[in-house]
Amino acid sequence: MHLKGVWRVCYRVADLKPTGGRVADLKPTGGRVADFKAAGGLAAVGVESVQKMSHSVTMLEHTGGEADFIPFARPFTGREEEEAVLRVLRSGWLTTAEEALAFEREFAERLGRAAGYPLGALAVNSATSGLHIALEACGLGPGDVALVPAYTFTATAEAAVYLGAELAFIDCAADSFLLDTESLERTASRLALGKTAYETGGPAGRPRAVVPVHFGGLCCDMDAVNKTARRYGMAVVEDAAHAFPAYTEMGAPAGSLGDVGVFSFYATKTITTGEGGMAVSGNPDLVKRMSLMRWHGIDRPVWNRYTGGKASWYYEVIEAGYKYNLPDILAAIGRVQLRRADELLEKRKHIAACYDTAFSDCPLFSIPPGAAGDARHLYPLRLKQPLAAARDDCVRKLQELGIGVSVHFIPLHKMPYYRKRYGLKDGDFPNAEDAYSRVISLPIWPGMTDEQIRRVIDSVVKLIG
Numbered sequence: 001m002h003l004k005g006v007w008r009v010c011y012r013v014a015d016l017k018p019t020g021g022r023v024a025d026l027k028p029t030g031g032r033v034a035d036f037k038a039a040g041g042l043a044a045v046g047v048e049s050v051q052k053m054s055h056s057v058t059m060l061e062h063t064g065g066e067a068d069f070i071p072f073a074r075p076f077t078g079r080e081e082e083e084a085v086l087r088v089l090r091s092g093w094l095t096t097a098e099e100a101l102a103f104e105r106e107f108a109e110r111l112g113r114a115a116g117y118p119l120g121a122l123a124v125n126s127a128t129s130g131l132h133i134a135l136e137a138c139g140l141g142p143g144d145v146a147l148v149p150a151y152t153f154t155a156t157a158e159a160a161v162y163l164g165a166e167l168a169f170i171d172c173a174a175d176s177f178l179l180d181t182e183s184l185e186r187t188a189s190r191l192a193l194g195k196t197a198y199e200t201g202g203p204a205g206r207p208r209a210v211v212p213v214h215f216g217g218l219c220c221d222m223d224a225v226n227k228t229a230r231r232y233g234m235a236v237v238e239d240a241a242h243a244f245p246a247y248t249e250m251g252a253p254a255g256s257l258g259d260v261g262v263f264s265f266y267a268t269k270t271i272t273t274g275e276g277g278m279a280v281s282g283n284p285d286l287v288k289r290m291s292l293m294r295w296h297g298i299d300r301p302v303w304n305r306y307t308g309g310k311a312s313w314y315y316e317v318i319e320a321g322y323k324y325n326l327p328d329i330l331a332a333i334g335r336v337q338l339r340r341a342d343e344l345l346e347k348r349k350h351i352a353a354c355y356d357t358a359f360s361d362c363p364l365f366s367i368p369p370g371a372a373g374d375a376r377h378l379y380p381l382r383l384k385q386p387l388a389a390a391r392d393d394c395v396r397k398l399q400e401l402g403i404g405v406s407v408h409f410i411p412l413h414k415m416p417y418y419r420k421r422y423g424l425k426d427g428d429f430p431n432a433e434d435a436y437s438r439v440i441s442l443p444i445w446p447g448m449t450d451e452q453i454r455r456v457i458d459s460v461v462k463l464i465g
């Protein structure tokens with residue numbers, strides 16, 4: 001057998017001594033798990049010898065993507081998550097119930113402790129659905145305009161469109177990935193005066209909500225965002241999809257700084273449930289409304305109507321709500337990931353520190369700004385000219401070298417739907433375009449081995465260093 005990449009061998013205890021890799025974990029059932037970094041023949045020898053020494057190998061699982069390829073992202077889950085899923089599968093109740101409630105309680109407790117005041121948390125099946133119920137609860141609707149960054153994923157913007165509102169895009173600050181708060185103020189002021197969002201046109205309507213994005217785990221200037229929001233009567237829904245756990249310079253947690261904060265637990269995010277999210281608010285009225293709309297507009301929790309002898313079967317539908325609940329199987333994974341959030345953060349910080357050290361002197365690109373409270377969800381390198389002109393080539397070549405990379409983000413005004421809807425064109429949001437044209441996001445997932453980190457560094461240096 002010839003193996004490449006990272007492999008995990010599960011075998012029973014006894015006298016096994018793997019010749020390569022390290023013992024990563026102890027199975028409570030009496031088995032062991034070893035992670036092997038299979039570099040060509042060498043580690044394959046390790047795996048083979050485990051198999052030769054005993055017939056008790058119970059599982060051979062490839063954990064490192066195809067062959068030597070280092071994927072751009074990979075969830076960090078293990079035995080505890082597996083056991084949590086099994087616990088739910090065996091419980092006889094697969095959809096939303098006790099696990100989701102516990103996940104919400106634990107998430108709210110953690111964020112509320114960091115914020116210094118109580119918060120309510122609602123588990124949802126994605127951040128996209130969380131943004132939808134958040135904006136709905138804040139009253140966004142036809143005739144309103146939501147102000148959103150041009151430099152983000154479409155989910156930030158599309159939720160407002162679901163509600164019949166219009167969108168005004170805001171550029172990022174020069175040399176930054178984050179919302180330009182002066183531009184935000186200017187656009188809100190124009191709309192409040194009954195003008196179109198931009199001098200060149202765009203939507204008109206009441207500025208009703210702003211959705212700042214904590215890009216890659218870096219917090220926006222929320223003091224400035226909140227000031228503008230208060231001045232024009234806008235709700236603030238933080239898109240904290242990248243930002244668990246992220247903190248401002250003052251130590252306040254992202255997601256607790258506006259009216260509602262929305263986190264994502266999508267497979268590539270800092271903690272994951274595969275698909276999932278959490279909407280958080282310190283305003284009980286907003287929590288109540290979101291809770292109603294999350295589950296069909298039903299006026300009371302009746303999830304246990306089939307189980308408890310005393311459970312009430314009666315309910316009333318008081319709104320045309322949505323079906324955005326998070327099933328218990330996923331919530332159970334989320335509870336484990338939540339407990340491990342700081343451990344995962346430390347691992348990402350370690351990778352970022354290795355990259356920072358290796359790349360800080362390179363004149364051809366700059367390292368991400370970083371900050372004390374950065375959740376380090378992404379590691380976006382910014383190429384400088386003349387190399388920036390060859391960004392697409394660099395992405396392709398890194399992939400050919402076996403390094404999975406990505407580009408965050410393609411600005412929304414370049415997307416055909418928004419372009420057509422608002423008559424937007426290249427050059428409309430120059431800072432977002434500049435950021436997009438130069439960025440390459442490197443892998444920064446917690447399970448990366450030191451060897452993989454080294455390979456990313458060597459490949460980047462070889463190609464563009």
Ligand SMILES: Cc1ncc(COP(=O)(O)O)c(C=O)c1O
Binds near residue numbers: 126213263
């Ligand atoms: C900034 C941002 N907001 C929202 C989302 C949507 O998250 P979800 O996939 O959980 O709906 C994403 C997803 O990548 C994102 O990057």
